[in-house]
Amino acid sequence: MLRALILIVLPVLLLTADVRAETGTLYVKAGRLVDVIDGRMRDDQVIVVSGDKITAVGPAKDIAIPAGATLIDLSDKTVLPGLIDMHDHLTGDHRFHGYSALEISIPRETLYGVLNARKTLTAGFTTVRNVGAGGYSDVALRNAINDGEIDGPRMRVSGPSLGITGGHCDNNLLPREFDERAEGVADGPWAVRAKVRETIKYGADVIKFCATGGVLSKGDSVGGQQYTLEEMQALVDEAHMHGRKVAAHAHGPEGIRTAIIAGVDSIEHASLIDDEGIRLAKANGTFLVMDVYNDTFILEHGASVGMLPESLEKERMIGQLQRDNFRKAFKAGVRMAFGSDGGVYPHGDNGKQFHYMVEYGMTPMQAIQAATLHAAELIGWPDTVGAIAPGRFADIIAIDGNPLDEVELLEDVAFVMKGGKVFKQDY
Numbered sequence: 001m002l003r004a005l006i007l008i009v010l011p012v013l014l015l016t017a018d019v020r021a022e023t024g025t026l027y028v029k030a031g032r033l034v035d036v037i038d039g040r041m042r043d044d045q046v047i048v049v050s051g052d053k054i055t056a057v058g059p060a061k062d063i064a065i066p067a068g069a070t071l072i073d074l075s076d077k078t079v080l081p082g083l084i085d086m087h088d089h090l091t092g093d094h095r096f097h098g099y100s101a102l103e104i105s106i107p108r109e110t111l112y113g114v115l116n117a118r119k120t121l122t123a124g125f126t127t128v129r130n131v132g133a134g135g136y137s138d139v140a141l142r143n144a145i146n147d148g149e150i151d152g153p154r155m156r157v158s159g160p161s162l163g164i165t166g167g168h169c170d171n172n173l174l175p176r177e178f179d180e181r182a183e184g185v186a187d188g189p190w191a192v193r194a195k196v197r198e199t200i201k202y203g204a205d206v207i208k209f210c211a212t213g214g215v216l217s218k219g220d221s222v223g224g225q226q227y228t229l230e231e232m233q234a235l236v237d238e239a240h241m242h243g244r245k246v247a248a249h250a251h252g253p254e255g256i257r258t259a260i261i262a263g264v265d266s267i268e269h270a271s272l273i274d275d276e277g278i279r280l281a282k283a284n285g286t287f288l289v290m291d292v293y294n295d296t297f298i299l300e301h302g303a304s305v306g307m308l309p310e311s312l313e314k315e316r317m318i319g320q321l322q323r324d325n326f327r328k329a330f331k332a333g334v335r336m337a338f339g340s341d342g343g344v345y346p347h348g349d350n351g352k353q354f355h356y357m358v359e360y361g362m363t364p365m366q367a368i369q370a371a372t373l374h375a376a377e378l379i380g381w382p383d384t385v386g387a388i389a390p391g392r393f394a395d396i397i398a399i400d401g402n403p404l405d406e407v408e409l410l411e412d413v414a415f416v417m418k419g420g421k422v423f424k425q426d427y
Helices: 002-020 098-103 106-122 134-146 189-201 229-241 253-262 275-284 294-305 309-332 350-359 364-370 373-379 407-411
Strands: 025-035 040-050 053-059 070-081 083-088 125-130 154-157 206-210 245-250 266-269 287-289 396-399 415-418 421-425
Touching (some): 040 070, 083 350, 083 373, 106 134, 106 421, 125 134, 125 373, 134 154, 229 245, 229 253, 253 275, 275 309, 287 373, 294 309, 350 407, 364 373
Parallel strands (some): 083 125, 125 154, 206 245
Antiparallel strands (some): 025 040, 040 053, 070 396, 396 415, 415 421
16 A cells, blocks of 8 residues: 555655746736636736745736746636635545445545545645544644645645534444544533634634534434534634634524524535525625535435435435525525535545536626635635735636636646646646
8 A cells, every 4th residue: 555655646746846946936828817806807818926926917918028937828728716615525535434434544534635635736726624524634634735745725624523422523323332422522612612722722723513413424313403502602702712713514594593693604514594594694794605516426426435325315305405595595695605525525526516506596707706705705815815816825727718608617627836836737
C-alpha cells in the first residue's frame, strides 16, 4: 500500500514543485471572464497576478503585457473565480457507508483526505468548508495544505461534529457492550459549551452540530429535533464568543426553526424547511446550504456502497422535498451558498450540483454566485476569495464554452490556479 501511495503522490509533488518555482508577476488572458460581483460576462480580459494575489483586472486594450512576461493564454476559454464548496467531507470516502465505515481508521481517513483534497482542487474547488471529520483528521489536512506539504483547497474545518447521545452525530452501529460514543457527543448546555471549547482547542475554525436526525445514521428520525433550544443557544453563544461561525445540520422543520432562533450562521440540508423556517432564515440573514445533487447518487448507488436500507428509505422520503424546498426558499429571497456533501458521492464530482441548482430555480449566474461570492461571505473570507478582483487571492479556473448557457460545463474544468500557482492545465 505504501509503495502504491508513493507512486501516486510523487509525480504530483514533482509537478507542483516545478510550477511553484515560478516567481514574480504573471498575466492571464481570458477570452471570457465571469464577473460575479456585477453578475455579467466580460470579454477579452487580462488578469495581473503578483505572488498569490490579483493586482489588476481589465480589458486587454487597457492592460499592456510587457515583452517577455510570463503569460497564461486562456483566450479560447471562460475564466471564473475558484469555486467554493461549503459542505464537504474531504476525509470521507463514498465507498464506505454504514457498517463498512467501521473498518476505516483515523490514519486511513487522513490518507483519503490527501487524495480527495487534490481531486477537489483539480475539479475547480479552490476553497472548502469541511464540516465533520473523525480524530481531527481535517485539521491535519488543512495544516498540511497551508504548510505547502500537500496539494488541496483552502480549508475551514470543524473537527468532530457535535451532537446528542444516540443522535445523527453519534455512532449507533454497535451494541451496548462496545460502549461506543462519538467524540463530538455532549448533552446539556454546559457539556455542550465544554465540547465547543475542546474542538476549538484542537484546531476547529467552525463549529458544526446536528440539530436533527439524518439520512445516513442508524435508528433516528431524519427530521426529529436533536438538542433543545437551551442547548443550541449555549453552543452558538460559546462558538460566537470565540469568533467561530456555526453550521447546523438540520432536515426537520422544528430543528431548523430552533437552530435559526438560537443564532446559527447556516442551516445545512434544510430538506423539510417550512414557511416559518423560510421566514426566520430570511429575517435573520441565515444561509441555507442545500445539497440538492446527492439524492441522485444515493438512490442510484447507495445500496452498492453499504448504505443501510433505512437510510435509503429516508432519502426516498425527503430527497424530492428538499429540491422543491430549495426552489421555494430561493424564490422567497433566502441567502443560499453552494454545498454538496462531498464524500457521500465521489470527490471531484462537486460540480454536478450546478445542474440541479439551475433546474430548481436559479439562473446559471446565480448558481455560480452561490459557489463564489455568497460562499465567500459565509465562510468568513468575503474580501479574499470568491471573485476575480484586485486584492483577492489568485484563485482562477477556466472551462471550455459558456457556463451561462450550459452550467453543466462546470463539471469539466480545464485549468486551475490557486494562490497564483497552477495545479491543472488540461488543454
